[in-house]
Amino acid sequence: MKRFRKVAVITTCAFGAYFLVGALLFRLPIGHRVQLEGEVMWQLLSLGGGSARHWLWEAWPWGAANLFLVDGRVLQISERDDALLWSEPWSVLEKELRTKRVIISAYPVLVGGYGLARIESIVDVDGIPLVSK
Numbered sequence: 093m094k095r096f097r098k099v100a101v102i103t104t105c106a107f108g109a110y111f112l113v114g115a116l117l118f119r120l121p122i123g124h125r126v127q128l129e130g131e132v133m134w135q136l137l138s139l140g141g142g143s144a145r146h147w148l149w150e151a152w153p154w155g156a157a158n159l160f161l162v163d164g165r166v167l168q169i170s171e172r173d174d175a176l177l178w179s180e181p182w183s184v185l186e187k188e189l190r191t192k193r194v195i196i197s198a199y200p201v202l203v204g205g206y207g208l209a210r211i212e213s214i215v216d217v218d219g220i221p222l223v224s225k
Contacts, residue, residue: 121199121207128196128206130161133222134182156208159196162222167196167209177214182221191221 135158157174159167169177177192185191193216198209 117201117203119207120202122202123200125197125199126206127212128165128167128198128209130163130165130194130196131217131219131222132177132192132194133160133162133224134178135160135224159194159209160224167198167206169196169209169211173209173211177211182223185221186223189218189220190216191219193217 156168157171159169159174159177161167177194192214194214195212196209197212198206201207
């Protein structure tokens with residue numbers, strides 16, 4: 093029984109350290125909120141490239157959705173903002189020959205990149221939406 097408790101304590105500490113590292117490195121804001129702008133890209137299969145940032149964000153209980161921009165940046169937005177952005181499927185956008193451009197605000201974080209972003213505005217623009225696998 094003592095052995096089981098020891099394993100349980102070590103396992104609990106390991107999971108706790110995992111979330112603590114994520115909280116410190118990938119969510120600790122530095123500087124002032126900045127505005128970013130870009131055209132969105134629909135990612136059919138979002139594995140995040142296997143990056144530590146992706147897995148730490150996805151592991152949080154409150155979660156976040158990935159937002160891929162055409163210029164290669166990947167930002168995390170709330171599930172509510174994600175539902176607002178993709179209120180209509182990309183196939184409809186493709187048929188109507190339009191895509192979406194967003195203005196986002198986010199804090200830079202300690203390790204580089206940005207913390208949880210907030211969508212300020214969504215604008216429909218003419219063009220073919222970029223879809224990637």
